[in-house]
Amino acid sequence: MATKQTEPVTVISLQKLSLETPEPQPKESKTFTVEDAVETIGFGRFHIALFLIMGSTGVFWLAGSLLIIGLASVVIPTIGWRWLIRIASIPGIILILAFKFIPESARFNVSTGNTQAALATLEHIAKMNRSVMPEGRLVEPILEKRGRFADLLDAKYLRTTLQIWVIWLGISFAYYGVILASAELLERDLVCGSRSEVVVTVGDTEGSQSPCHCHMFAPSDYQTMIISTIGEIALNPFNILGINFLGRRLSLSITMGCTALFFLLLNICTSSAGLIGFLFMLRALVAANFNTIYIYTAEVYPTTMRALGMGTSGSLCRIGAMVAPFISQVLMSASFLGALCLFSSVCIVCAISAFTLPIETKGRALQQIK
Incomplete structure (x- = not known):
């Protein structure tokens, strides 16, 4: 009896392909911190102006001291102490006006929850430095405790x-x-x-008067x-x-x-x-x-x-x-x-x-x- 010859059969496993369009994944929004913004903005005209204003505190204080010392021997006999103090206070008034141009700290504003004010400060600094802000949204890590x-x-x-x-x-x-x-x-x-010594009598009445050397x-x-x-x-x-x-x-x-x-x-x-x-x-x-x-x-x-x-x-x-x-x-x-x-x-x-x-x-x- 003749054996029936069978042909080999190739089995192909087909995987069902989905014809549906995959749902787009939500794109993560970029964020940055105050430190990131400071690094991106870099050093520029704002920092130079801040250095001059803050550094002038000692200069103006020194100028006021030198003004009092230098004019004391000349001005006091003529116009008295009151006018001398008013003249010496001019550097301090100038300094107070200069501090009005310094914006509030961005880190402080962020720590108090005022993110918009912090962002405005950073943008102001970037504009002065002719730089750009980092992309994304300003965030700051929440501190567990102060x-x-x-x-x-x-x-x-x-x-x-x-x-x-x-x-x-x-x-x-x-x-x-x-x-x-x-x-x-x-x-x-x-x-x-x-040195030449001068004896000054101190006291209102003759009994209370005493010499002051x-x-x-x-x-x-x-x-x-x-x-x-x-x-x-x-x-x-x-x-x-x-x-x-x-x-x-x-x-x-x-x-x-x-x-x-x-x-x-x-x-x-x-x-x-x-x-x-x-x-x-x-x-x-x-x-x-x-x-x-x-x-x-x-x-x-x-x-x-x-x-x-x-x-x-x-x-x-x-x-x-x-x-x-x-x-x-x-x-x-x-x-x-x-x-x-x-x-x-x-x-x-x-x-x-x-x-x-x-x-x-x-x-x-x-x-x-x-």
Whole structure:
């Protein structure tokens, strides 16, 4: 019986194809943060104008100080103190008007939920810089919690906070001490010469009258005060170089140590040029101390604690400013060397505290969260 030969069968599995058009997926909208906008906009004319306005605070304050010092001996006998104060307040009025052109911080507006105001600020900056805004919608990550005073005393920042407070108090104490003691220093016989002494009778009745031994200021004394005041801005370039190359801690400890040294040098008998040099360097050093601690305090704390850290440090600064007049005026009148040693000792403590700070912020990015 013949076998029936079967042909091979090829089985093809067909997959059902859908002829329907696939539904379009929703396109994700682009978003950007304030930091993204700042990076995209870049540096430009707005930042230059902001630098000039903010930098002019010290210049206008210095101009007002120099104006009072320079005109004191000429204007007071003619028109009195009231007109002198009005003239010296002109730089401050100009500064207040200039601040009106500074927009509110975009980060602050976003943190308070005012996104439209933040967007308007960024667009204004981009327009001034002739740049463009990033594409998308402005958003900002929601912070789980804001900074609290207890965070400054957390184990991570406790040592840093306490040392920063000591430094702020000491720097303010030395800064305002130098300024307020300038008149007392010029009355002293620090230039190895004699001064003309004038006896002024104080009191209303003959029984209550008492002699007051005073030293009249000469034109050279006003020149000394003007030159020493210029020291606050003359050495700023060297301060900037020290901060960037030596770091914040080492730079601050060096300037604080030099401040302590120059306080002690005021006690030695010197020439008129030597006294001017000592006061000039003291004003330059105390101003450099302020510049460095401002930068360090703003960099060491994260964003959630930065304003709180600056605010509490500023409060300690005011305490130092309130104590300084009692030392530079009252104690210095009773014991000149004792007052200078006290100022110098405080600066040495601040120098040690600055050198032993646990965190160096040079080259470190700003911390966003704790």
